[in-house]
Amino acid sequence: MKQVLNIAWKDIKHMLRDRTGLVINLAAPLLLTLAIAFAFSGIGSGSSDNGLKNIPVLVVNHDSGQFGAELVQFLNPSAADIASYPNLQQIKDLLTVTVTSDEAGARQQVNDGQAAAVIIIPAGFSDSLLPTGGTANSQTHSVVQVFGDSNQQLKASVTESVVQSIINQMVAGTVAGQVAIQQLISSGRLPAANAAQQAPSLIQPLVQNTLSTNLVALDRQVEGPTSSSGGFDWLTYMAPSMAVLYLMFTMSQSARTILQEKQMGTLPRMLVSPVSRSTVLGGKLLGAYADGLLLMAVLILGGKFLFNISYGAFLPVLLFTLALVAAATAWGMIEAAFARSAAQANQVGWIINLSFAALAGNFVPRTSFPVWMQQIGYISPNAWGIETYGKLIRGASVADIWPAIAILVAMAIVLFGLSSIIFKRRFA
Amino acid sequence: MRKIFAIAWNDIKIEFSERSTIIFYLILPIVFTAIIGIGLSGSYGASSKINLPVVDEDNTTNAQKLKDVLNQNGVVTLTAYDTLKNAQKDLNGQSYAAILVIPQGFGAALENGQSAHLTLVEQASDDVMSVEQAVQSASEQLGSAITIADQSTTLAAKMRPFASNADDQAYYQANLDAANQALSNPPARAELVQNNGQNVAMASSFKQSAAGQLVTWVLITLLSGSEVFVNERLGGTLKRLLTTPSSKAAIITGKIVGRFLLGAVQIALLVGVGALLFKINWGQDPLALTVILTAFAITGTALGVMLGAFARTSRQAGGLSVMLSMLLAALGGAWWPMEITPAAYQTAVKVLPSTWAMSGLTNVVMSGQGLTAILPQTGILLGFAVVFFTIGVWKLKFE
Numbered sequence: 001m002k003q004v005l006n007i008a009w010k011d012i013k014h015m016l017r018d019r020t021g022l023v024i025n026l027a028a029p030l031l032l033t034l035a036i037a038f039a040f041s042g043i044g045s046g047s048s049d050n051g052l053k054n055i056p057v058l059v060v061n062h063d064s065g066q067f068g069a070e071l072v073q074f075l076n077p078s079a080a081d082i083a084s085y086p087n088l089q090q091i092k093d094l095l096t097v098t099v100t101s102d103e104a105g106a107r108q109q110v111n112d113g114q115a116a117a118v119i120i121i122p123a124g125f126s127d128s129l130l131p132t133g134g135t136a137n138s139q140t141h142s143v144v145q146v147f148g149d150s151n152q153q154l155k156a157s158v159t160e161s162v163v164q165s166i167i168n169q170m171v172a173g174t175v176a177g178q179v180a181i182q183q184l185i186s187s188g189r190l191p192a193a194n195a196a197q198q199a200p201s202l203i204q205p206l207v208q209n210t211l212s213t214n215l216v217a218l219d220r221q222v223e224g225p226t227s228s229s230g231g232f233d234w235l236t237y238m239a240p241s242m243a244v245l246y247l248m249f250t251m252s253q254s255a256r257t258i259l260q261e262k263q264m265g266t267l268p269r270m271l272v273s274p275v276s277r278s279t280v281l282g283g284k285l286l287g288a289y290a291d292g293l294l295l296m297a298v299l300i301l302g303g304k305f306l307f308n309i310s311y312g313a314f315l316p317v318l319l320f321t322l323a324l325v326a327a328a329t330a331w332g333m334i335e336a337a338f339a340r341s342a343a344q345a346n347q348v349g350w351i352i353n354l355s356f357a358a359l360a361g362n363f364v365p366r367t368s369f370p371v372w373m374q375q376i377g378y379i380s381p382n383a384w385g386i387e388t389y390g391k392l393i394r395g396a397s398v399a400d401i402w403p404a405i406a407i408l409v410a411m412a413i414v415l416f417g418l419s420s421i422i423f424k425r426r427f428a
Numbered sequence: 429m430r431k432i433f434a435i436a437w438n439d440i441k442i443e444f445s446e447r448s449t450i451i452f453y454l455i456l457p458i459v460f461t462a463i464i465g466i467g468l469s470g471s472y473g474a475s476s477k478i479n480l481p482v483v484d485e486d487n488t489t490n491a492q493k494l495k496d497v498l499n500q501n502g503v504v505t506l507t508a509y510d511t512l513k514n515a516q517k518d519l520n521g522q523s524y525a526a527i528l529v530i531p532q533g534f535g536a537a538l539e540n541g542q543s544a545h546l547t548l549v550e551q552a553s554d555d556v557m558s559v560e561q562a563v564q565s566a567s568e569q570l571g572s573a574i575t576i577a578d579q580s581t582t583l584a585a586k587m588r589p590f591a592s593n594a595d596d597q598a599y600y601q602a603n604l605d606a607a608n609q610a611l612s613n614p615p616a617r618a619e620l621v622q623n624n625g626q627n628v629a630m631a632s633s634f635k636q637s638a639a640g641q642l643v644t645w646v647l648i649t650l651l652s653g654s655e656v657f658v659n660e661r662l663g664g665t666l667k668r669l670l671t672t673p674s675s676k677a678a679i680i681t682g683k684i685v686g687r688f689l690l691g692a693v694q695i696a697l698l699v700g701v702g703a704l705l706f707k708i709n710w711g712q713d714p715l716a717l718t719v720i721l722t723a724f725a726i727t728g729t730a731l732g733v734m735l736g737a738f739a740r741t742s743r744q745a746g747g748l749s750v751m752l753s754m755l756l757a758a759l760g761g762a763w764w765p766m767e768i769t770p771a772a773y774q775t776a777v778k779v780l781p782s783t784w785a786m787s788g789l790t791n792v793v794m795s796g797q798g799l800t801a802i803l804p805q806t807g808i809l810l811g812f813a814v815v816f817f818t819i820g821v822w823k824l825k826f827e
Contacts, residue, residue: 021743028751035759038776039769111623116767128615142616150622150795152767161561163618168565172572175610180580183603189587206579215538215571218564221549242754249750253743260742339448346655346746347448351456354648358463363644363763365551373463 003275007283011257012290025253026295029246030302033239054096055155058106058118061099065126067170071144072099074166075119085212091162107147116155117148119163129174169211176210177203236393237365237386239309243299244385245353245362247328250295252349254288255332258423259342277424285416288332292325312392320388320401323408327381330415337419337426356380384408431674435682436689443656443690457645457694458701461638478559480504481527483512488535490570493608494546495530497566500612504562512549525559526550538574569611577604624795638708639789640762642698643724643782647757649694650728651749653687657736658745661825680733680821688729695721711792716799720788723809727781730816737823756782761790781812 016022059075061068073081076097077088098115100106106118121144128142144163148156181199184190190198258281300317303309311317335352339345357363359373360382366374377383388396388404398405443449480498484491498504509515515527529547537544546567550556580603581596590596660666669679699717702708710717735752739745757763760782766774777783788805791797 015743018741018743021741021747024744024747024751028747028754031751032754032758035755038773039759039764107623117620125616140615144616144618146618146620148620148622150624150797151790153622153794154765154767156620156622158557160618160620164565165568167616167618168568168572168614171614171616172568172576172611175572175607176576176579179576179603179606179610180583182606183580183599184584184587186602187584187588187599189584202583206576206583209579210572210575213571213575214568215541215543215575216567217543217545218560218567219545219547220560221547222551245754246750249746253746256742342742343656343659344448346652346742347452350648350652351448351452354456354460355463358460 003279004282004286007275007280008286008290011254011284011287014257015254015287015291025246025250026298029242029299030306032242033235033303033307036235036238053093055094055117055159056096056098056115057159058109058115059097059099059121060101060103060106060118061121062103062123063121063125064123067126067129067174068121070170071121071125071163071166074169075163087214091166094158094162110147110149113149113151115149116152117146117159119159120145120147129170130178173207173211176207180206235307236309237390239303239307240311240389240393241362241386243296243303244324244328244360244382244389245357246299247292247295247325247385248331248353248356248380248382249349251288251292251325251328251332252335252345252353253332254291255284255329255336256339256342256345256349257288258284258336259339259345278420281420281423285329285333289325289329292329293321296321296325310393311389312395313397316396316398316401317392319398320392320405320408323405323412324381324385324388326412327384327408327415330412330419331381333419334415337422356382359383361386378407381408381411431678432682432685435669435674435679436686439683439686440689443686453649453690453694454697457649457698460645461641461698461701462705477503477505478525478562479507480525480559480562481507481509481515483509483515483527483529485511485532486530486534490535490538490544490574491530494566494570497569497612498528498562501562501566503558516549525556528563538571541574541578573604573607573611576607577601622795624797638702638706639786639793640757642695642702642721643760643762643785643789644753644757645698646691646695646721646725646728647753647782648749650687650691650725650732651735651753652746653690653729653732654735654739654749655742655745656687657683657733657824658739658742662742680824684729684733684817687732688725691725691728692722695725709793712796713792713798716792716797716802717789719799719806720785720792720802720809723806723813724781724785724788727785727809727813727816730813730820731781733824734816734820737820737825756780759783761786766790781809784808784812 057075059072061072063069063071074085074088075091075095076099077085077092082088082092103118103120106115106120109115110118122142124140125142125144128140144167146156146160146163148159150156177199180203181190181195184202185192185195190202300311300321303311331352332349335348336345339348356377356379359369359377360366360380361369361377362382366377366383366386369377374383384404384407388401391401443453482495482498484495495506499506509518509527512527512529527549529549531545531547534544534546546563548560548563550559577600581600584590584599585596590599657666666679670676674682699710699721703710731752732749735745735748739748759777760780761777762782766777766783766786784805788802788809791801791805795801
């Protein structure tokens with residue numbers, strides 16, 4: 001045992017002496033997580049919501065009627081408008097609207113990327129909603145064009161959605177008045193001759209109520225880590241994802257040292273000394289394992305103190321991390337066992353780690369994949385790491401995650417066993 | 429020139445002498461693209477509508493009306509389930525943006541003029557926004573029709589009370605039917621038209637991801653070349669090359685050309701497989717695509733050379749290449765659309781070559797633009813390449 005520890009300590013010292021390499025391997029996932037936090041506008045705050053706000057748009061109104069003016073008004077609501085219709089606050093937060101009469105100039109601003117879209121209200125918009133005859137002509141349809149920047153497709157799409165939503169409300173308001181008057185006339189409650197005179201006062205409160213009433217509320221329930229506003233929390237997903245990804249790459253590198261030592265001649269020298277092959281292999285394993293534990297400790301603590309991500313209670317996190325690092329080390333060992341040289345081990349490592357990363361959801365959330373692909377992903381420690389750290393962040397206990405721990409330990413035992421058989425045969 | 433290509437070809441042959449190289453350079457990119465492609469394309473049904481599983485726990489007229497409106501809007505295709513648990517079990521994490529749950533009591537609440545709730549059980553997916561909008565729009569239409577019928581009936585009762593409850597109900601139903609009919613054929617709508625002449629409802633997440641994965645993969649491949657330089661230096665083979673009748677410049681250029689050609693083959697594979705297997709439309713201008721990808725490949729190669737010059741050990745080179753390829757890809761917009769990031773972020777990342785590569789690719793692939801649209805990005809990428817090559821060659825040590 002003492003010899004195993006000596007060999008492991010030798011490797012750990014060697015690793016610690018390469019300070020630049022150590023810093024790179026520890027800094028990389030933290031920097032990547034920092035990038036994600038920055039991209040989703042939440043450095044240090046733990047918030048990582050989608051940052052679509054204050055979208056710059058222009059409005060050109062060719063309509064001479066009431067509804068064109070109202071559409072412009074609702075796109076750029078005042079405090080009084082918001083007090084009357086609270087839903088308009090969302091529009092105020094989403095869009096930064098500039099009204100202009102120069103359509104050509106507005107289109108050019110979109111082409112130049114200065115605005116995400118220009119909203120063009122056509123002539124006859126009001127008439128399509130409520131012709132001067134008083135009854136909507138169902139054959140007259142009006143299209144409000146949203147001319148969007150193809151380089152800002154998401155923002156242009158959001159703008160279109162907002163415009164459509166407002167138009168839907170306006171249509172609902174006009175329909176409310178028309179239906180009410182038609183039915184009053186049909187039932188004899190309102191003489192047709194008096195309709196034009198009495199209609200405005202009759203339907204005004206009805207229209208107001210229709211516009212300000214939202215009978216159906218949509219509640220969102222996100223599967224996976226959620227942010228303070230209820231949306232998917234990319235930071236809380238990506239932080240452990242990147243940690244696990246780098247753990248796998250680091251374990252590949254650590255395991256490769258056995259082949260590098262073989263090439264440089266230090267391994268044969270070790271083997272002629274009075275230590276068994278098992279002892280040498282055991283020492284190498286332990287050294288790599290320690291490397292992985294150090295990496296995960298730094299990343300978990302870094303996640304906590306830099307990004308306010310709590311990985312959960314100490315005991316379950318510790319037990320799971322011990323199992324995860326064991327499985328990752330075992331995969332590194334098996335890669336090195338099958339390779340003939342350090343260069344080949346490097347490539348095998350890339351192949352396996354990138355395939356695992358893609359299958360397990362390191363780049364794209366696993367829940368996006370078909371079930372068969374998710375099942376295949378479980379061959380990798382990556383999948384278990386992403387899922388289980390996610391559970392731990394949401395408060396899972398040891399009882400909730402022991403199957404994952406057991407599977408990773410079993411994975412480690414099988415792969416360690418296989419790699420040691422192969423190494424012993426190769427170095428016999 | 430002959431010596432340069434001889435050295436390049438020699439490096440490629442050495443690289444491919446290992447069978448694993450064939451997997452790494454030729455098969456893995458295809459597998460990687462396939463995995464990401466399958467993962468992201470699953471939300472769409474055959475008709476390109478978004479699959480929306482629906483759990484109707486209410487089974488009332490109003491719940492059915494909501495589903496009818498959703499079916500008519502052309503954005504989603506509904507699949508029915510009886511309970512949420514069964515839906516989640518059956519789907520078992522399959523690709524869906526959200527499950528719509530119409531809870532028991534939904535219809536009754538609406539009939540009583542009270543607020544009703546719908547639940548969207550969402551997953552992390554680019555289609556969630558479209559689904560939310562479709563459901564929001566349908567629920568607004570349903571709610572508006574009911575509000576109109578309710579308000580109109582109340583107004584009528586004030587003007588002349590109904591003779592009986594039956595009259596009241598009949599009047600309400602007549603208003604509801606009229607409102608639903610009018611709202612289902614609105615006289616005005618919004619329509620998005622892009623400035624490149626294309627008419628699209630929402631950015632294609634798969635196209636964005638395909639371009640992003642291309643950038644990520646090219647970076648991984650070309651930056652990992654730095655480890656080869658380090659290993660050759662530590663192994664002494666670089667020094668031995670100096671004893672041959674080839675100048676240092678020819679040796680370095682040969683090795684650079686070799687790495688570039690490996691990257692170019694991979695790019696061609698990814699583009700070809702993407703087009704053939706996943707029907708990715710890589711834009712309208714093949715020349716523009718070739719130019720921007722070539723410029724990016726040159727930049728990636730140059731960065732790999734520079735990393736190989738600075739890294740002292742294989743571990744450093746490996747760590748640097750993994751770190752930089754991921755960081756550059758993520759920060760440069762390969763993993764998420766740049767437009768959702770803050771303005772300060774978009775300005776800050778302009779110092780990265782990957783940002784310009786993604787900008788050029790986005791212009792070609794997403795916006796269908798041509799050669800003139802990517803000339804600035806190409807120039808900047810080549811500028812990066814000159815800087816990286818200069819530093820890399822200057823610092824590169826042969827022993």
